[in-house]
Amino acid sequence: MARTISQIETSITERLRTTFPLSTSAASEWRLWVHCVAYCIYNFELVLDAFKREMDADAEKEVAGTVTWYNDKCYEFQMGHELVFDTVTGLLEYEKVDESARVVKIASVNVAEDNTIMFRVATEDEEGKIVPLTSNQLLNFKNYIDAVKFAGTKSEVISTDADEVKYHIKVYYNPANPVDTVREAVLASLEEFKTAQKFGGVIYSHKMQEAVTGVTGVVTAKIMSLSRRGTEDEAFIPIDTMAYLYAGYFNYTEDSVLEIVSINDI
Numbered sequence: 270m271a272r273t274i275s276q277i278e279t280s281i282t283e284r285l286r287t288t289f290p291l292s293t294s295a296a297s298e299w300r301l302w303v304h305c306v307a308y309c310i311y312n313f314e315l316v317l318d319a320f321k322r323e324m325d326a327d328a329e330k331e332v333a334g335t336v337t338w339y340n341d342k343c344y345e346f347q348m349g350h351e352l353v354f355d356t357v358t359g360l361l362e363y364e365k366v367d368e369s370a371r372v373v374k375i376a377s378v379n380v381a382e383d384n385t386i387m388f389r390v391a392t393e394d395e396e397g398k399i400v401p402l403t404s405n406q407l408l409n410f411k412n413y414i415d416a417v418k419f420a421g422t423k424s425e426v427i428s429t430d431a432d433e434v435k436y437h438i439k440v441y442y443n444p445a446n447p448v449d450t451v452r453e454a455v456l457a458s459l460e461e462f463k464t465a466q467k468f469g470g471v472i473y474s475h476k477m478q479e480a481v482t483g484v485t486g487v488v489t490a491k492i493m494s495l496s497r498r499g500t501e502d503e504a505f506i507p508i509d510t511m512a513y514l515y516a517g518y519f520n521y522t523e524d525s526v527l528e529i530v531s532i533n534d535i
Contacts, residue, residue, distance in 0.1 A: 271314035277307040333360060334419050336378050336386075343376035343390055346413050348406060361417050372406055375399055377470030377517040385423040388414060389470045389517020391431070399464065399518055402428040430500050432519040434472065434508075437493040437526040438481060444531045446486030452529050454484045463519065470517035472497065474508055488532045 272280075281303050285291060291299055332338060345363070347370035352361040375391045390410060394400045402410060411426050418424055442451045462480040474495055481490040496505040499515030506512065 271311060271318050274304070274307050274311045277310050278303050281307060333358075334422075336380065339386060339388070339418070340376055340378040342414075342417055343373050343378065343388060344371065346371065346373050346410055348372045348409060352413070352416055372402065373410070375464065375518045377514070379470060379513075381425075383423070385425055386418070387470075388424060388426045389514070390426065390428050391516070391518050399431060399520070401430060401516075427515070427517065429516050432497050432499045432514045432516050433505070433522050434495070434497045434519045435505055435522040435525050436477075436495050437528075438478075438490055439493055439528040439530060440481060440490045441488045441530050441532045441535060442486050443488055444533060448529055448531075451484065451486040452527065455481055455487065455527060455529075458484050459521070463521065470514045471511050472508065472514060472519065473511045475510070493526075493528075 282291075285299070285303070291297070294300075347363050347367050350363050350367060350370055353364055354360075355362040372392045373390050374393045377389045379387050381387055390402060391399050392402050392406065401407075407426065407428050410428075414424055414426060440451070440455055442448065458480045459477075462477060474492055477495070478490055478492055481487060495508040497508055497512050497514065497519065498505045501515060
């Protein structure tokens with residue numbers, strides 16, 4: 270983890286004092302040079318941290334058979350294309366990438382208690398709405414998973430109607446921003462949050478709140494209530510910290526409530 274500029278300056282200064290007699294003046298030239306060097310080292314350490322994160326993420330993806338690997342494989346499914354054996358990786362792959370054939374738009378993968386790998390997938394219709402795979406797409410996707418998964422691995426594929434999520438969120442905004450602009454931006458952010466489901470078919474209340482508070486003009490927000498209902502549930506189930514989505518994705522109910530309140534009214 271990158272050290273702060275102050276920590277680096279202290280380290281450099283301690284080493285210099287053991288070798289050279291240094292002026293104690295706060296405006297001395299050597300302090301300026303120490304700050305410049307410390308700033309360069311700080312930025313270099315930030316680059317190293319970013320590089321390490323990228324390498325760790327790539328290493329995790331490269332390990333075949335992990336949940337992350339299976340999740341990536343879902344998005345790589347190409348409708349109507351044939352898998353071929355890759356002599357380099359020893360895995361089944363497509364000869365060429367065809368983005369137009371990649372019908373899976375949302376995928377979540379997790380492992381059930383009996384070690385069955387659960388795949389929850391959905392696609393988009395012509396209007397851009399997230400919908401279940403068609404029967405033909407689902408059959409081909411199941412065959413694809415059976416082909417790429419490891420021998421002896423139990424799996425189940427679910428592609429059904431979206432879970433329903435009902436929310437009541439109170440947003441406190443800076444009145445310097447137009448209220449209609451803030452409302453539209455919050456709704457857009459909630460839509461983006463809805464379609465960014467790449468965390469194992471789970472909805473986290475704090476991530477939803479972060480999506481709201483990250484909007485320009487929003488000072489803070491409070492989730493007054495949050496609940497979900499899957500196709501197998503009779504009633505809405507309250508969400509405290511997190512909840513698993515049966516379909517792996519969700520849509521908001523029409524009776525969800527978004528309150529926009531000036532921060533001056535608290």
